[in-house]
Amino acid sequence: MVVYRKYILNIYSLVWISLLLLPYQGYSQTCCSGGVPLSGNIGFTGAETGTLQAELSYDLNYLVTLKDGSEVYEGNSRRRITQSLLLKSGYSISRWLAVDALFSYVFQERRVSVLDQTFRVSTRGVGDAVILPKFTLSNITTNGNEIQLGLGLKVPLGRTDLKDERGITLNADLQPGSGSWDMITWTYYARQFMSRPSMVVSARVLVRFNGMNREYLGSQTYQFGQSGQVYLSLGDQLVIGNKIFAPSLSLRFRGAAADRINGQDLENTGGQWINVIPALSWHITQNTILHLVPEIPLYSKVNGIQLTPSFRMQMGIYYRFGQKKEDKSKTYIL
Amino acid sequence: MKRRSIVGLVLLVLMSQACEEEFPGGVNNSSTGGSGNDVWSIPLSEVFDGGPGKDGIPALIEPDFILAGDVDYLEDDDLVIGFVQGDDARAYPHRILDWHEIINDQVGEVNISVSYCPLTGTGIGWNREIDGSVTTFGVSGLLYNSNLIPYDRLTGSNWSQILLECVNGTQLGSAIETYPLVETTWLTWREMYPSTKVVSLETGYSRDYGRYPYGNYRTQHDFLIFPVSNTDERLSNKERVHGILFEASTRVYPITAFGDSLTVIQENTSGRNIVIAGNASDNFAVSFLNTPLDGLTLSFSPVQDQYPVVMTDQEGNLWDVFGNAVSGPRAGTRLEHARSFTGYWFSFAAFYPGLSIYSP
Numbered sequence: 001m002v003v004y005r006k007y008i009l010n011i012y013s014l015v016w017i018s019l020l021l022l023p024y025q026g027y028s029q030t031c032c033s034g035g036v037p038l039s040g041n042i043g044f045t046g047a048e049t050g051t052l053q054a055e056l057s058y059d060l061n062y063l064v065t066l067k068d069g070s071e072v073y074e075g076n077s078r079r080r081i082t083q084s085l086l087l088k089s090g091y092s093i094s095r096w097l098a099v100d101a102l103f104s105y106v107f108q109e110r111r112v113s114v115l116d117q118t119f120r121v122s123t124r125g126v127g128d129a130v131i132l133p134k135f136t137l138s139n140i141t142t143n144g145n146e147i148q149l150g151l152g153l154k155v156p157l158g159r160t161d162l163k164d165e166r167g168i169t170l171n172a173d174l175q176p177g178s179g180s181w182d183m184i185t186w187t188y189y190a191r192q193f194m195s196r197p198s199m200v201v202s203a204r205v206l207v208r209f210n211g212m213n214r215e216y217l218g219s220q221t222y223q224f225g226q227s228g229q230v231y232l233s234l235g236d237q238l239v240i241g242n243k244i245f246a247p248s249l250s251l252r253f254r255g256a257a258a259d260r261i262n263g264q265d266l267e268n269t270g271g272q273w274i275n276v277i278p279a280l281s282w283h284i285t286q287n288t289i290l291h292l293v294p295e296i297p298l299y300s301k302v303n304g305i306q307l308t309p310s311f312r313m314q315m316g317i318y319y320r321f322g323q324k325k326e327d328k329s330k331t332y333i334l
Numbered sequence: 335m336k337r338r339s340i341v342g343l344v345l346l347v348l349m350s351q352a353c354e355e356e357f358p359g360g361v362n363n364s365s366t367g368g369s370g371n372d373v374w375s376i377p378l379s380e381v382f383d384g385g386p387g388k389d390g391i392p393a394l395i396e397p398d399f400i401l402a403g404d405v406d407y408l409e410d411d412d413l414v415i416g417f418v419q420g421d422d423a424r425a426y427p428h429r430i431l432d433w434h435e436i437i438n439d440q441v442g443e444v445n446i447s448v449s450y451c452p453l454t455g456t457g458i459g460w461n462r463e464i465d466g467s468v469t470t471f472g473v474s475g476l477l478y479n480s481n482l483i484p485y486d487r488l489t490g491s492n493w494s495q496i497l498l499e500c501v502n503g504t505q506l507g508s509a510i511e512t513y514p515l516v517e518t519t520w521l522t523w524r525e526m527y528p529s530t531k532v533v534s535l536e537t538g539y540s541r542d543y544g545r546y547p548y549g550n551y552r553t554q555h556d557f558l559i560f561p562v563s564n565t566d567e568r569l570s571n572k573e574r575v576h577g578i579l580f581e582a583s584t585r586v587y588p589i590t591a592f593g594d595s596l597t598v599i600q601e602n603t604s605g606r607n608i609v610i611a612g613n614a615s616d617n618f619a620v621s622f623l624n625t626p627l628d629g630l631t632l633s634f635s636p637v638q639d640q641y642p643v644v645m646t647d648q649e650g651n652l653w654d655v656f657g658n659a660v661s662g663p664r665a666g667t668r669l670e671h672a673r674s675f676t677g678y679w680f681s682f683a684a685f686y687p688g689l690s691i692y693s694p
Contacts, residue, residue: 068540068541068542068545071540071542073539073540073541074540075538075539075540077389077390077392078386078387078390110387110390111387112386112387112388112389112390114389114392114472115389115487117389119387119388119389121383121387164383166372166374166378167378167379168378168381168382168383168476169379169382169383170383171382171383171384171385173385174383217382217560217561218379218561219561220560220561261557261559262556262557262558264550264554264556264557265549265550266549266559267547267548267549267551268547304545304547304549305541305542305547
């Protein structure tokens with residue numbers, strides 16, 4: 001029984017680690033998929049009442065692959081780079097109810113190299129934020145299954161009217177904010193393997209219903225394409241020496257409809273992507289975890305011609321406040 | 335426990351505030367290739383970044399051409415922009431210009447830059463010699479009234495395609511010298527100039543030239559991607575019109591007004607005698623100043639089924655689509671081109687409020 005309880009605690013940790021290792025974008029922007037990774041990053045798992053979880057991470061999205069549908073065009077001279085600082089926090093109001101919040105700071109850059117010249121434009125600023133209340137319907141410590149539902153709101157804190165140094169308003173693609181209030185639904189399921197309780201298989205579904213920016217370029221309306229994401233993951237914990245590592249492997253499916261300007265579909269936006277995410281976390285202490293999450297494109301089919309992610313990577317540090325002392329000796333023992 | 339959690343939450347909020355103060359929203363440009371001149375002759379608040387960035391849409395420089403007989407990628411009703419210099423006739427198809435917007439070419443001794451804005455449907459030929467030096471034009475990635483702003487690589491100055499002048503940079507205020515072009519269907523152009531050359535699909539860029547990259551933009555009249563400073567509902571936004579720019583006014587001629595046979599319109603507008611020839615079925619119109627020759631004002635009438643000849647006059651001269659007298663007593667004479675081009679109605683309305691519309 002003691003051993004089983006130890007496993008349960010490990011599983012409990014692994015579930016939120018698996019979520020920690022599954023950050024990713026849910027935010028398509030016009031002309032490319034260089035948006036700020038908001039909705040994919042939201043959502044800690046449940047924790048004990050009164051626990052505050054926090055994570056600071058850096059996200060790099062490097063887009064150099066030019067695609068028309070599923071065909072790759074060679075000789076592309078364009079680059080889009082989005083770097084984001086993400087501050088995620090979650091507070092467990094009770095065992096069944098928690099609220100997560102995500103804040104972002106965004107650096108975006110566009111480079112075009114032609115005839116031995118490189119033209120570069122970059123922007124930076126506070127991005128949009130997400131607030132996500134979540135309900136735990138089934139807890140993995142109780143029956144080996146974790147089920148969570150969440151309904152969140154994306155708050156348009158980011159600016160959408162940044163200009164270049166000449167005073168020319170930049171395209172939506174380079175703005176740190178979207179200018180719209182969006183709704184996000186969040187569904188999470190995890191199940192532990194009874195034969196190896198430290199191993200968890202999980203699925204996560206996010207659907208984003210995007211609102212409309214009614215002040216785009218002053219007088220236009222702009223609506224980013226509705227999007228959905230599905231993550232399928234397998235994670236485990238390993239002890240190497242006296243260190244605890246948690247590797248995971250995930251597949252991410254993402255689909256986004258075309259953006260709309262003044263109610264009309266905007267060509268060359270939206271598409272479907274499938275990526276593989278091999279991730280690794282390292283437990284520095286019981287409450288502190290470092291994580292590294294690369295993301296590698298497996299397949300994509302974009303609408304029209306677009307720059308699409310060539311590589312993506314996130315690294316960060318997680319800390320959990322308010323963990324009960326008596327649990328320390330029991331957590332992370334395999 | 336609760337106190338520690340609340341303190342942590344407060345810290346998070348403070349950190350987000352600190353980030354905002356430490357990194358205020360801003361923009362950085364480098365190697366913009368611009369002239370460093372901040373003065374614009376057009377309202378900067380109405381100039382927008384199109385998205386792909388400077389040279390993000392790659393202009394072509396002296397591309398390869400193929401003969402008309404070898405062209406298998408054009409449909410008969412596809413639009414092309416035609417230019418003739420001596421015996422050298424060249425076609426620049428919309429299918430290629432939709433993706434590149436500018437083709438810098440050399441035809442004989444002429445250094446021409448054919449620019450085409452897919453959003454305003456305007457195709458114009460520019461002399462690419464500036465201050466005696468030959469240069470190329472590139473796509474700045476900027477739009478004014480939804481219209482292409484090319485930049486020249488000699489001075490980095492920005493030019494308005496429709497205004498036909500430099501709007502920013504060291505060439506500010508300079509007018510561009512234009513070359514006459516004929517924009518018509520591939521079938522018609524081929525009929526006019528059977529030995530024409532056509533831009534090859536081997537452009538050096540991988541693009542699906544069989545696909546129009548702007549979806550239903552051409553046919554959705556209420557679909558404009560960027561704001562314009564003036565709208566006019568007298569015609570549908572995307573209706574193709576031939577516009578003539580006079581010093582004091584602008585007048586447009588809807589292509590549909592020419593009917594399904596070659597039609598010649600003669601008018602006196604803004605004190606100038608103008609002759610316009612066009613054919614709605616063949617989707618083109620061309621215009622010339624009808625300046626008295628040797629004290630005689632010519633009176634034109636259409637010539638059917640003899641492309642490239644489109645007009646004759648009371649002296650029996652035959653005039654081709656570029657305004658050249660190809661036979662008759664004035665053979666070798668050339669009519670002066672009106673300052674004109676063809677494009678979507680909304681673009682003329684945006685640039686030239688108060689313009690007049692020809693009605694048969």
